[in-house]
Amino acid sequence: MHKKIHWGIIGLGNIAHKFAADLQLSDNVMLQGVASRNLEKATEFASTYNAVTAYDSYEKLANDPKIDVIYIATPHTFHFENTMLCLQNGKAVLCEKPMGINSTQVKTMIQEAKSRKLFLMEAVWTRFMPAIEKMISLLDEETIGDIIQIRADFGFKAELNLESRLFNKKLGGGSLLDIGIYPIFLSLLVSGIPTDIKTMARMTETDVDSFCALLFDYSTNAKAVLESTFEANTPTEAYIHGTKGAIKLHRRFHQPTTITLFKDDSETVFELPYTGNGYIHEIEEVNSCLRNGQTESSKLPLEFSQNLITIIDTIKTQIGLNYIADAE
Ligand SMILES: NC(=O)c1ccc[n+]([C@@H]2O[C@H](COP(=O)([O-])OP(=O)(O)OC[C@H]3O[C@@H](n4cnc5c(N)ncnc54)[C@H](OP(=O)(O)O)[C@@H]3O)[C@@H](O)[C@H]2O)c1
Structure with missing residues (x-):
């Protein structure tokens, strides 16, 4: 028991x-x-x-x-x-x-x-979705060869309420921290830490980003094109292109239920629904770690979170996004 x-x-x-x-x-x-x-x-x-x-x-x-x-x-x-x-x-x-x-x-x-x-x-939660587990196993099996390009966007048109969590700087508003974190998470998961980052953003009157575009370069010469926005309902899909094929994470890619493998002129579709609202998978990971006496998850180690926020900090500096805690 x-x-x-x-x-x-x-x-x-x-x-x-x-x-x-x-x-x-x-x-x-x-x-x-x-x-x-x-x-x-x-x-x-x-x-x-x-x-x-x-x-x-x-x-x-x-x-x-x-x-x-x-x-x-x-x-x-x-x-x-x-x-x-x-x-x-x-x-x-x-x-x-x-x-x-x-x-x-x-x-x-x-x-x-x-x-x-x-x-x-x-x-x-994305890390523990069945479709993401499948994507990881396809990449581990080198099904699509070496990764050459990642494209991922996350965008929805948000009602402009400057007091809301999305736009209020005191609550950590801005598209980068709220949804841009998902394309960055995906790129970090599949290609690691970029060697170069280029950015472009649009700021709101509350001085947080409502749009953020990112270009990442890697030592492997892979490239990533990433975007987050509160200004438009964008596809919210992700593609990982390799030397021998590609993987598409269908909309909305941060909670995918369908992925497609493109290889040798054919397409293989995998239907991998999540359970409940999709949070059960991360809950089970935490339960399992606690039962096994682990102090961190091997699937989402603390070093990963440190790297994720370090990339985000670089982007924040480039686009001039800062919060009260950044000045402390
Ligand atoms: N993983 C995901 O899919 C996902 C999706 C959405 C959001 N999130 C994350 O979850 C967090 C919360 O997002 P949410 O959409 O649930 O936000 P929310 O609906 O605004 O709820 C946040 C809760 O935080 C508490 N809170 C404490 N101090 C507050 C303050 N000064 N102003 C407002 N609320 C305050 C409030 O709870 P009490 O009134 O009960 O104290 C409030 O209900 C965010 O960090 C977001 O990134 C994750």
Whole structure:
């Protein structure tokens, strides 16, 4: 019998609902506690998803001795303080993306987790999707040869609400951190760290990017063309072109259910749906790591998250995107 994992959730917004619904699909887990800044909201959320305790403060949840692991689902700019609070109270953490606003924050979070021998992982759910696992095995088998080009975009037309999480600088607004992270994640996963980065962005009146275009170059001479935007409904697809073929991740590529392999003038389509809302796969990875006493995931190691935010920092500097934490 597997050890029962007791989860907590901090920040009961949009994504917390989808995550909590998927948590119910997992065997031998319990939603032990949920925390909001508002008790009524926490109580309602707890009753919807069968959580044992509803808290009106994040600190109280972090102090609950029955909780093993806490999912951080607050806006980007709070990930650092919320994660540190949980780690310092002896809890394992699954933190939403981006794990921190900059590489200094992520480094500190990783050091804290390592010094306390606690599990920490960035909630890049895409990594654990069945279709992504298939893509990785096709690449490992060298089905498409050497990678020569990656193209990936993520774009939707967002209603211009300058107070919203997407545009509000205090909440970590901007397309790069919110959705640009997915094309960058994919490029890092398949081709590693670029040797050169070129960028172009458009900033909003709140001084965050509403559009960000990226060109990456690699030591292998592979190239990547990546884009994120809140200005238009773009295809949100990804292509990985190799010397012997290509792989397409169909819309929306960060939660793919279909991939196509193009090789020898033929196309092979793989239908690989995710389960539930798609978060169950990262949940199972965390459960498995905790049951096996691992402090990080081998599929999404902490070094990967450090590299991801370091690339993002380079882009932020180039486009003049900075947050309050960047000045500290
Ligand atoms: N993996 C994915 O597919 C995915 C999808 C969407 C978002 N995300 C990530 O999840 C995080 C949250 O996104 P979301 O769309 O769920 O945001 P959201 O709906 O705005 O919810 C965020 C929650 O954070 C809490 N919070 C704490 N301080 C806050 C403040 N000053 N202002 C606003 N909210 C505050 C609030 O919960 P309480 O009121 O309960 O305290 C709020 O409901 C982001 O970092 C985002 O990148 C991931």
